[in-house]
Amino acid sequence: MTPRRREVCFNAMTSTFVNDDDADGTRRTFTLIVAPPWLNAPHGSHTLTRPAIRCPLRGHSIWDQFHALCLSSVLVFQEKQTNLSQRVRLAALCSLFCFCTVHSALGMRGLYIAFFVSDLPPDTFYLDHTEPLDLSGKAVYAAATVIADCLLIFRAYTVFSRSWKAVLFPCLSLATTLGSWIALIHAYS
Secondary structure (H helix, E strand, O other), X not given: OOOOOEEEEEOOOEEEEXXXXXXXXXXXXXXXXXXXXXXXXXXXXXXXXXXXXXXXXXXXXXXHHHHHHHHHHHHHHOOOOOOHHHHHHHHHHHHHHHHHHHHHHHHHHHHHHHHHHOOOOHHHHHHOOOOHHHHHHHHHHHHHHHHHHHHHHXXXXXXXXXXXXXXXHHHHHHHHHHHHHHHHHHHHO
16 A cells, blocks of 8 residues: 655645555645635636634734634644644644634624614723623633633744743743633632
């Protein structure tokens, strides 16, 4: 049995995956066509056009962010075997991406409620820290901060030859930050 060979070719418009190890011995090529939201990329009878949902931050579309996430997962899993460290880092990055997206959505929802729904003026609305929307935003932000700090601490642990002495202070700082977030959210709830 011949080993599976994969080639990953990236350019501005396509991502091509080649698989030589099929059961019937045929060579199969899968192409993912990616177009930035400002281009129209023809693909057969279909045309990829500007997405209907736009991310409010810096004009990037959700499609661009999803494509970056997919390409990073392809790059991680293109090897024959992935170790536990790679899987945990990818899961942490995906959860960090999800927490940041939820935090942005909660922020946009808070703006909508403060300026269009609430009977209070926006400054008074934002001074009330007992609102469930505000508490949810703080909890999601705290979770994203803890995940990001854990990734940085793990990277420092790897860079400094797996020395616990190098990451002792950042671990204590992370524990203090986590305790402070829990106390803050508990005090307002």
